[in-house]
Amino acid sequence: MADRGRAVDVDAEIARTHRAEWTVIVAGLARRYGDLDLAEETAAEAFATAVERWPVDGVPPNPGAWITTTAHRKAIDRLRREARRDDKHREAFMLQDDSPVEPTGRIDDDRLRLIFICCHPVLSIQDRVALTLRMVGGLTVSEIARAFLVQDTTMGQRISRAKAKIKSARVPFAVPLQEDVQPRVAGVLAVLYLIFNEGYFASGGDVDPIRRDLAEEAIRLTRLVRTLLPADSSEDAEATGLLALMLLTQARADARLSAGGELVRLDEQDRARWDRMLIEEGLALLDDLLEACGRDVRALGRYQLLAAINAVHVSAPRAQDTDWAQIVALYGALERIDPxxxxxxxxxxxxxxxxxxxxxxxxxxxxxxxxxxxxxxxxxxxxxxxxxxxxxxxxxxxxxxxxxxxxxxxxxxxxxxxxxxxxxxxxxxxxxxxxxx
Incomplete structure (x- = not known):
């Protein structure tokens, strides 16, 4: 039996591994087996096994690889148990094959592919967002329900139905073809923004108040999404606006918590701690968008307007220098398209x-x-x-x-x-x- 100090260290390592590896593991399982339920459930079972084994056996040298291997074994065992015909048995054994998988799209990133699966048009926009927050963001059903202002049971049922629709539609695990990318972009961007928000300001009470891993992953994936979109398209403009918004917001992350762990309001933050490199990149992206539309804010989309609002905040040397008239006007423009x-x-x-x-x-x-x-x-x-x-x-x-x-x-x-x-x-x-x- 491990002592209490060791158990605390193991708990912390399991939590860290979950934060860092959940999306990668689930995405890899989904690609390999083509089943979102199987991917999520076996990943969760692997972490449950770690809770039992690691306090006794010790934390493995590569925790993520241990969880991944354990999840794959559990997936194969489940397919064997559920097999009803000889060809199903053969399929289960074939899953152990280590030969290279077939090409799955233009970008070799399982997480981005998983987002496009969850954002398939067979689902409503709300279901796309909820499913991706669960599968990609690793949020609990309660956290997602809180974001949607619904009961936990309602959200659990919605996510289960969404996975069932994906399975019945036989959605391929791949970044879609060029002509199929744009119809899914609105849902993808909505998901990435919510994942970013969960990282910037966590909704759960039992996690870190700020989860940099989620915020940075959302930024990374938004950069990838932009590479899939035709330049100068409206979808590209909104993806660029979202990236600018994330960068201008994330730039303030270091100043958002006090030494005692208390939230620090915008007007009280130490602006010297803001990340000027992120601010400059975000402002440059926004300036390009404004130039493209003749600096007419009425031509900007939702994320572009939110980025413009944040640009006013980060451009003020002091809180009292903030141009509130401009912010009110920008919110007025935003309210017209998103009331x-x-x-x-x-x-x-x-x-x-x-x-x-x-x-x-x-x-x-x-x-x-x-x-x-x-x-x-x-x-x-x-x-x-x-x-x-x-x-x-x-x-x-x-x-x-x-x-x-x-x-x-x-x-x-x-x-x-x-x-x-x-x-x-x-x-x-x-x-x-x-x-x-």
């Missing part, structure tokens, strides 16, 4: 800076029915109530935001913001105000 409650919420935040918290609060209150279970709504409402001097209501809104939040760094931040109101009220009857970010 979602989240876009309207973010536009209200910008209006609070450009106009007044009272005007913004009136706009936010209109979103209560749509975003009643979304922590960002209650966080924004709490900050606006605080800025307008309504301390009791602000504390209640903070309580609701804390209850709904799952990111540990954000919970720490929200708790401190709420407690500041209580301390200020007890000492001198004032509130500790601050800008929204």
């Amino acid at each position: 979602s409650p989240i876009v309207r919420l973010n536009r209200a935040i910008a209006i609070s800076e450009y106009d007044s918290p009272d005007v913004a609060l009136a706009l936010v209150e209109q979103l209560g029915e749509d975003l009643a279970d979304h922590h960002a709504f209650h966080t924004t409402r709490a900050e606006l109530l605080r800025l307008t001097g309504r301390s009791d209501a602000a504390r209640s809104a903070y309580d609701r935001a804390i209850a709904l939040a799952a990111n540990a760094a954000e919970i720490t931040h929200l708790t401190r913001r709420r407690d500041q109101i209580a301390v200020a009220s007890e000492t001198d009857g004032t509130t500790n105000e601050g800008e929204l970010s």
